[in-house]
Amino acid sequence: MRRDVRPDPAFRFHQRDLSEYRDADLNPYLKLHLAYGPPVLTADQAHAARGRWAETFGRAAPLHVEVGSGNGFFLAGMAGLHPDWNWLGLEIRFKRVVQTAGRIRAAGAAHARIARYDAFWMGDLFDDGEVSGLYVNHPDPWPKPRETRNRLLARPFAETAARLLASGAHLRVKTDSVAYVDGILAVLDGLPFEVVGRSDDIASEGPPWPPDDDVVSSYQRKFLDRQAPVHALWIRRL
Ligand SMILES: C[S@@+](CC[C@H](N)C(=O)[O-])C[C@H]1O[C@@H](n2cnc3c(N)ncnc32)[C@H](O)[C@@H]1O
Numbered sequence: 001m002r003r004d005v006r007p008d009p010a011f012r013f014h015q016r017d018l019s020e021y022r023d024a025d026l027n028p029y030l031k032l033h034l035a036y037g038p039p040v041l042t043a044d045q046a047h048a049a050r051g052r053w054a055e056t057f058g059r060a061a062p063l064h065v066e067v068g069s070g071n072g073f074f075l076a077g078m079a080g081l082h083p084d085w086n087w088l089g090l091e092i093r094f095k096r097v098v099q100t101a102g103r104i105r106a107a108g109a110a111h112a113r114i115a116r117y118d119a120f121w122m123g124d125l126f127d128d129g130e131v132s133g134l135y136v137n138h139p140d141p142w143p144k145p146r147e148t149r150n151r152l153l154a155r156p157f158a159e160t161a162a163r164l165l166a167s168g169a170h171l172r173v174k175t176d177s178v179a180y181v182d183g184i185l186a187v188l189d190g191l192p193f194e195v196v197g198r199s200d201d202i203a204s205e206g207p208p209w210p211p212d213d214d215v216v217s218s219y220q221r222k223f224l225d226r227q228a229p230v231h232a233l234w235i236r237r238l
Pocket residue numbers: 067068069070071090091092093096117118119120136137138139140152217218219220
């Protein structure tokens with residue numbers, strides 16, 4: 001089965017009547033994310049925003065999307081660097097959605113949202129060419145050969161990215177896994193992308209993009225502190 005069309009029970013979980021569940025059985029962050037309001041978007045709200053993101057943000061602006069936002073440090077930081085763009089994070093874990101929402105609020109970033117969404121289904125959220133920038137920081141590496149099929153940045157993701165990114169838009173990836181870098185380059189083959197730059201050690205070489213146009217993510221910080229190399233790819237949609 002293709003990972004991008006797998007059934008995802010968690011995606012629909014909140015649509016069910018919560019009274020069906022004993023309170024003690026519910027993830028408290030699931031309930032928190034439902035009650036949070038902006039900047040949190042539930043999966044249904046994100047889904048309904050397809051083609052209407054300007055309405056969701058209350059303004060028309062280039063849409064930049066981070067996949068797997070974790071605790072939101074990168075998303076809130078980048079929203080601060082680019083107040084003229086709309087920023088959307090996609091995160092699957094309820095607790096991290098709530099953490100990211102807290103960071104967005106603390107940063108006063110009214111032009112940022114965090115959606116609880118499984119990024120394997122990212123294609124459902126955007127019309128063709130609706131996205132101006134896509135960012136993936138330290139995606140789960142799944143390093144063992146039998147786990148490779150779990151990687152998010154596989155061929156279906158690359159095909160979806162080619163569809164939703166506008167011509168001239170970029171995809172920026174940072175990862176601690178060099179095998180993942182090579183895997184991404186392989187899945188881009190034959191798609192309308194060009195590699196603008198690559199770094200195999202951001203600490204010594206700098207990132208391939210302008211260094212002042214970046215925020216060190218929380219996972220990146222862990223690897224930098226251990227003096228482990230962080231790899232980066234800067235890719236442009238042709
Ligand atoms: C290793 S952490 C990196 C977090 C953050 N990007 C950073 O660099 O600090 C990977 C993140 O991706 C999220 N994630 C994993 N699979 C996902 C999916 N299918 N859709 C959305 N988020 C996902 C995880 O919950 C986690 O927060």
